[in-house]
Amino acid sequence: MAGSVKTKATHEIELDLGGGRIGVISQRYWGDNPAVDLTRECVLGEVINAAVLVREDHKGRIVLSRLWAMQQIAWVNVARAAAANEAVTGTITAVVKGGLSCDVGVRGFIPSSLIDVEPVENLQALVGREVQCKVVEADQVSGRLVLSRKAVVRAEQRKAAKAFMETMSAGDEYTGKVVDLQDFGAFVDINGVRGLVHTTEMAWKRVQHPSEVVSVGDEVQVRVKSIQKPKQRVNLTMKLSADPLGQLEVGAVITGRVTRLVDFGAFVVVNDGVEGLVHITEMAEYRVYHPEEIVLPGEEVSVKVLAVDRKRRRVDLSISQAIAG
Numbered sequence: 001m002a003g004s005v006k007t008k009a010t011h012e013i014e015l016d017l018g019g020g021r022i023g024v025i026s027q028r029y030w031g032d033n034p035a036v037d038l039t040r041e042c043v044l045g046e047v048i049n050a051a052v053l054v055r056e057d058h059k060g061r062i063v064l065s066r067l068w069a070m071q072q073i074a075w076v077n078v079a080r081a082a083a084a085n086e087a088v089t090g091t092i093t094a095v096v097k098g099g100l101s102c103d104v105g106v107r108g109f110i111p112s113s114l115i116d117v118e119p120v121e122n123l124q125a126l127v128g129r130e131v132q133c134k135v136v137e138a139d140q141v142s143g144r145l146v147l148s149r150k151a152v153v154r155a156e157q158r159k160a161a162k163a164f165m166e167t168m169s170a171g172d173e174y175t176g177k178v179v180d181l182q183d184f185g186a187f188v189d190i191n192g193v194r195g196l197v198h199t200t201e202m203a204w205k206r207v208q209h210p211s212e213v214v215s216v217g218d219e220v221q222v223r224v225k226s227i228q229k230p231k232q233r234v235n236l237t238m239k240l241s242a243d244p245l246g247q248l249e250v251g252a253v254i255t256g257r258v259t260r261l262v263d264f265g266a267f268v269v270v271n272d273g274v275e276g277l278v279h280i281t282e283m284a285e286y287r288v289y290h291p292e293e294i295v296l297p298g299e300e301v302s303v304k305v306l307a308v309d310r311k312r313r314r315v316d317l318s319i320s321q322a323i324a325g
Helices: 064-085 149-165 318-323
Strands: 002-008 012-018 021-026 047-049 051-054 060-064 086-098 097-105 107-111 129-140 144-148 174-180 183-190 193-198 220-230 231-235 255-260 265-270 274-279 300-309 314-318
Touching: 002 183, 021 144, 047 064, 051 064, 051 086, 064 086, 086 107, 129 149, 144 149, 149 193, 183 220, 193 220, 265 300, 265 314, 300 318, 314 318
Parallel strands: 021 060, 107 144, 193 231, 274 314
Antiparallel strands: 002 012, 002 047, 012 021, 051 060, 086 097, 086 129, 097 107, 129 144, 174 183, 174 220, 183 193, 220 231, 255 265, 255 300, 265 274, 300 314
């Protein structure tokens, strides 16, 4: 029920409930602070919601509780928010074991794992802050209320990321943060938008695994290759510099380093990580049975560029023709 403030004193206020009925709310039933000065909490004529505790005290007044009424209203709001998957607003009141205490009209608990998307080092800094949370569990009978601020933060991030994606276009360049590595590439976060850098787009050289180039937490420069907005997919590339294959001239003699040997020849790195093949028939003027007869991994050699296939990313080299000039 509701009534207007008729009289007020430090320890109690009287409400005019209409029809000649008078209600009284004492300090202990006003709010969480049983020693509150009620003269500072309301003004004469103000309408106060309260719940009936006792029909009549020794003065014939109805004993009321504002605290209980507020809690009942709060539980109704919590139930409504839970059913609609909406957020409730509350204030962080204390750091407790395992998380935070949050006042949403009734006491709620936010577990540490549900406070934020990222771990929060200083929980005390959140005390006193107004926050929005989703309801995880609500049981009015037991008084148990579990909240998640993380769910609200994540939803806000997704909304912001979706809006940012709408501004992105192929060819745009950004600084992003590597957040995950998979065998096929690295995921990079750009203002909440996750894009994939495939292993073939991590460098001009051959990359077996993303860990050869980046680590989780690294900041990298990327360019947008393509965007599939309906599927929320962004393809990125880290190959921002000119293709080093374009700098190789057929017939040029250059210096390279042997990286590995195979039965049919040796692979040599030249010109900013470009790897080319010296076929076993191009290792010497005479017949060679095993590549290790001529070179070993790590050795520097002079090679002649025989052919450059940019589409297939292949470079054919010759040691014998480089020596012959």
